[in-house]
Amino acid sequence: MHTHDLAIIGSGSGNSLITPYWDDKKVALADKGIDATGAFGGTCLNVGCIPTKMFVRPSALARVPEEASRLGVQLGAPQADWPAIRDRVFARVDAVSAGGREYREQLENVDLIQEKVTLTGKSSFRSDSGTEVQARQLVIAAGSRPVLPEIPGMDLPQVHTSETIMRIDELPSRILIVGGGYIACEFAGVFSGLGSEVVQINRSSGLMNQLDDEIAAAYSAEAEKNWTVRYQRTLGAVVPHEGGQVTAQLVTSDGRAEEYQVDAVLLAIGRRPNSDLIGASEAGLDVHPDGRIAVDQYQRVLSEGAPVAGLYALGDIASEPMLKHVANHEARVVAHNLEHPGDLRPVRHEAIPSAIFSYPEMAQAGLTEAQAVDAVGAENITTKTQRYGDTAYGWAMEDQYGILKVIADRRTGQILGVHAMGYHSSNLIQPIVQAMSFGQDAYTVARGQYWIHPALMEVTENALLGLDVPVPSGAPL
Numbered sequence: 001m002h003t004h005d006l007a008i009i010g011s012g013s014g015n016s017l018i019t020p021y022w023d024d025k026k027v028a029l030a031d032k033g034i035d036a037t038g039a040f041g042g043t044c045l046n047v048g049c050i051p052t053k054m055f056v057r058p059s060a061l062a063r064v065p066e067e068a069s070r071l072g073v074q075l076g077a078p079q080a081d082w083p084a085i086r087d088r089v090f091a092r093v094d095a096v097s098a099g100g101r102e103y104r105e106q107l108e109n110v111d112l113i114q115e116k117v118t119l120t121g122k123s124s125f126r127s128d129s130g131t132e133v134q135a136r137q138l139v140i141a142a143g144s145r146p147v148l149p150e151i152p153g154m155d156l157p158q159v160h161t162s163e164t165i166m167r168i169d170e171l172p173s174r175i176l177i178v179g180g181g182y183i184a185c186e187f188a189g190v191f192s193g194l195g196s197e198v199v200q201i202n203r204s205s206g207l208m209n210q211l212d213d214e215i216a217a218a219y220s221a222e223a224e225k226n227w228t229v230r231y232q233r234t235l236g237a238v239v240p241h242e243g244g245q246v247t248a249q250l251v252t253s254d255g256r257a258e259e260y261q262v263d264a265v266l267l268a269i270g271r272r273p274n275s276d277l278i279g280a281s282e283a284g285l286d287v288h289p290d291g292r293i294a295v296d297q298y299q300r301v302l303s304e305g306a307p308v309a310g311l312y313a314l315g316d317i318a319s320e321p322m323l324k325h326v327a328n329h330e331a332r333v334v335a336h337n338l339e340h341p342g343d344l345r346p347v348r349h350e351a352i353p354s355a356i357f358s359y360p361e362m363a364q365a366g367l368t369e370a371q372a373v374d375a376v377g378a379e380n381i382t383t384k385t386q387r388y389g390d391t392a393y394g395w396a397m398e399d400q401y402g403i404l405k406v407i408a409d410r411r412t413g414q415i416l417g418v419h420a421m422g423y424h425s426s427n428l429i430q431p432i433v434q435a436m437s438f439g440q441d442a443y444t445v446a447r448g449q450y451w452i453h454p455a456l457m458e459v460t461e462n463a464l465l466g467l468d469v470p471v472p473s474g475a476p477l
């Protein structure tokens with residue numbers, strides 16, 4: 001058997017590891033394709049970040065007439081052309097995916113194995129059809145997949161995950177969305193904006209409970225105004241109904257039965273790492289109880305607590321935050337470490353931001369208020385929640401609900417967390433993510449730069465200025 005210099009499982013973030021350094025070396029890249037479509041290039045491109053946000057934008061535009069009428073401008077009733085939106089999204093996405101596959105196929109230094117593979121050791125794997133690969137260095141970037149409940153009806157064509165829902169033929173008149181996290185809330189925003197009647201159920205009370213309590217409560221209240229939200233319910237079964245619909249049979253936390261007739265059901269109750277699909281435990285790799293492969297700060301895989309030389313894992317299969325920008329950072333670090341085994345660089349997992357592109361949009365980085373209290377004590381934190389509506393641009397927007405909250409250590413001015421809900425909140429938090437990343441104190445960030453007046457970013461400035469933090473000596477005015 002020929003020994004490859006590098007082997008990679010997963011063509012999502014793993015694909016970016018094949019830098020020019022490997023041009024004169026032999027690389028094996030294995031990917032079975034996205035389950036629903038066989039697509040090359042992983043989750044973000046094909047069924048994740050990119051297509052979802054390409055649906056978020058038209059959905060947001062469909063809400064504009066309502067907002068405009070509050071500001072005295074009457075626009076026509078929105079009409080969403082679902083097939084046109086869908087075809088535009090996937091014309092772009094599918095072409096990028098196909099182009100990526102073709103590029104890899106024609107490279108002489110890369111053997112593309114388009115099959116499911118299973119580890120046969122700590123530096124080798126075998127494909128389902130029997131292709132064996134042995135490599136000097138191996139990277140596992142095999143991602144995660146949607147969790148499905150083990151209940152009747154999951155194979156009905158009306159039952160979807162995020163992998164299939166964006167390719168359906170027609171906009172559903174009525175859709176049931178199961179879950180209260182990132183995916184459920186983003187799709188609830190998309191479908192309600194485009195005109196579907198959305199019923200969202202969650203097992204617990206409230207939506208986006210992983211966020212800061214104040215944001216989760218504010219978002220839940222907004223979602224309840226914008227579509228139907230029902231808490232403390234789980235899906236018990238889905239059964240066929242007349243007219244192409246299905247009946248979703250729910251169970252409430254106090255044991256009552258409830259039914260909804262809908263055109264589609266979207267399951268969004270979490271994702272699990274694919275460590276089982278590649279046989280990680282069987283190959284002797286350490287696997288966390290939630291299915292993540294254990295790695296050290298250099299992303300080297302651990303076996304019985306010790307790093308395995310030349311074996312790395314990155315992205316959703318190894319990291320707690322399942323986010324593309326985290327997987328990308330880890331891929332850059334792993335790319336360096338593969339090329340410089342004598343000069344390993346660690347990953348940086350501080351101040352990781354994320355945004356939930358729902359309606360309204362949410363964004364966060366760092367500690368929630370509850371976590372900050374645990375970390376430094378309630379007496380040592382200061383918080384400020386700035387309403388968009390109390391800034392000049394917020395007046396221009398006639399904003400009703402936008403908030404941005406900053407949490408800092410009142411002794412030092414160190415920023416501990418930022419949490420926001422509202423228009424472009426994913427952009428508004430970025431200066432604070434930058435300050436947290438570079439260790440700048442809240443006062444210096446607020447006063448050490450000009451903020452354009454009267455831009456929406458004054459929300460961020462005012463939140464920082466509202467904190468009770470020390471003014472460093474000689475601080476800018």
Ligand SMILES: Cc1cc2nc3c(=O)[nH]c(=O)nc-3n(C[C@H](O)[C@H](O)[C@H](O)COP(=O)(O)OP(=O)(O)OC[C@H]3O[C@@H](n4cnc5c(N)ncnc54)[C@H](O)[C@@H]3O)c2cc1C
Binds near residue numbers: 327
């Ligand atoms: C609907 C949705 C929306 C999202 N939106 C965002 C967002 O807005 N922002 C954000 O930061 N993140 C978002 N994410 C998360 C983001 O997509 C993931 O964190 C990221 O794509 C993970 O990349 P990865 O390289 O770890 O895995 P992937 O890109 O999933 O790549 C893994 C690859 O490994 C292959 N594979 C798995 N097992 C095997 C095997 N045994 N043999 C061969 N091949 C195998 C798979 O086919 C897949 O192609 C979203 C996710 C979803 C589902």
Ligand SMILES: NC(=O)c1ccc[n+]([C@@H]2O[C@H](COP(=O)([O-])OP(=O)(O)OC[C@H]3O[C@@H](n4cnc5c(N)ncnc54)[C@H](O)[C@@H]3O)[C@@H](O)[C@H]2O)c1
Binds near residue numbers: 149179180
């Ligand atoms: N914008 C983004 O960055 C983005 C977008 C989509 C997905 N993602 C990533 O993908 C991951 C997976 O997303 P997700 O939304 O599937 O998971 P999640 O962990 O965000 O949310 C899962 C939700 O399902 C609920 N739930 C769990 N079991 C249930 C059941 N049996 N019945 C009803 N509800 C149940 C949970 O209470 C929770 O609200 C996210 O954690 C995130 O890291 C990121």
